[in-house]
Amino acid sequence: MASNRPAQPTSFAPNDTQSFGFAHGKDEGPWEEWNPTEDSVRPVRGRHRVGKQRGGGLARSSTVLGVGVIAAVGAGGMATAAPGKAPVSISLPDLSSVTHSAKALISDGAETLKGSSTPLTGAGLTTADTAQGTADAGEALRARIMQQAEAQQSQVDSAAQQAAETAAAKQAVALATKQQDAAEAKADAAKKKAEEEAKAKAEAERLAELAKSYSLPTSSYTLTSRFGEAGALWSSGYHTGLDFAAPTGTLIKAVHSGTITEAGWAGSYGYRTILTLDDGTELWFCHQSSISVSAGQKVATGDVIGRVGATGNVTGPHLHLEVHPGGAATGIDPMAWLQGKGLNP
Known part of the structure; x- marks a missing residue:
């Protein structure tokens, strides 16, 4: 060297x-x-570094x-x-x-770094990103994430809206069904009421017309003993008819047209007259003081068939009336039967 x-x-x-x-x-x-x-x-490496000029100087x-x-x-x-x-x-x-x-x-x-518009990196950019003018991979990733988030939120909002619409539709259907059921029930009730009123009216008209052919057996009376009352005064243990208490001699009339099938003494019933109607129902008029008809005689509604008395087993003058449908030995409640004919004792 x-x-x-x-x-x-x-x-x-x-x-x-x-x-x-x-x-x-x-x-x-x-x-x-x-x-x-x-x-x-x-x-020494890393301690003193000299920056290079632009252009390689x-x-x-x-x-x-x-x-x-x-x-x-x-x-x-x-x-x-x-x-x-x-x-x-x-x-x-x-x-x-x-x-x-x-x-x-x-x-x-x-x-130089501050004024540079060059992106940090272009890695990860797709063709669609480049077409949209995106030159930064981080910005492109952020845009894709935001797009996915918006799409997911849109799906959630759409599902929520659809669920709300479905619930509202179901509620509307349920309300409409309820209203329809209520309207139908109201209509049925009104119809039933109208039918009942019409039926009652028809029955009243029928009874009114029927009452023209039926009559109460006597007048100026007082109802005393009723059907079914229990007591030692009656041999059967209960009262088998309806008692019209009235003064002796009060007229007894035929309740309906029919045929006299019996007229005479009947033991504890005293003087008794049996009027058989066209449907086979027998009417017993008991405890009479006198009889004005005879067996086999035809009578009409309101005809006099006898008078109130106190014959037989009695405690005072009255008419004892019994009703035997079809001539049965056991009678029914005369009050109900009379009411069924449009009469109100």
């Missing part, structure tokens, strides 16, 4: 007490020759971190000193200029 030219004298030579601004004791030394090599002048400033000094020293090869010569002094660059250059470089780089 060629030796370097002798180092030039310097105005800043170390003495016994100071070298590069550091104090030394008298025991330090002797000074050795400094031969810089490639390894000794190589910058040299560094923006020759003063950054003393690069210029190192380059100048290395340009002529390895620096050597002649034996016995004073150590080579190296002048350090102005640190203020280095700071200014570094700040300028950082500021320029920040402005």
Whole structure:
């Protein structure tokens, strides 16, 4: 390796007490020759980095971190000193200029990054994203996520709306059915009421017409004992007819047209007349004081057939009336039968 030219004298030579601004004791030394090599002048990685100019030029400033000094020293090869010569002094660059250059470089780089509209990355972009003008993968992903979220929310809203409409429809159907049932029930009730009223009216008309052909057996009376009353006065243990209490001699009339099938004495019934109607019903008129008809005689409604008396087993003058449908031995309630013929005793 060629030796370097002798180092030039310097105005800043170390003495016994100071070298590069550091104090030394008298025991330090002797000074050795400094031969810089490639390894000794190589910058430590990661600690000093020099920004490159745009376009591939040299560094923006020759003063950054003393690069210029190192380059100048290395340009002529390895620096050597002649034996016995004073150590080579190296002048350090102005640190203020280095700071200014570094700040300028950082500021320029920040402005470049800030003003750049170039997306960070284009990875993940689809053809549809590119067609829509999206150049940033992150923005495209965000757009797709928002689109999916909106689609899902739309589906949820649609399902909720459909459920609400279905519930409303069911409620409307239920309400309509309820109203229809209520209307039908009301109509049925009104119809039933109308039918009952019509039936009652028809029955009243029938009874009124029937009453023209039926008559009460006597007048000026008082109802005393009724059908079914229990007591020791009657041999059967209960009353078998309806009693019309009236003064002796009060006229007894035929309740309806028919044929006299019996007229005479009947033991505990006293004088009794039996009138058989056309439907076979027998009417017994008992306890008479006198009889005005005979067996086999035809009578009409209202004809006199006898008089009220107190014959047979009695406690006072009255007409004892019994009704035997079809000539049966056991009679029914005369009150109900008379009412069924339109009569109200």
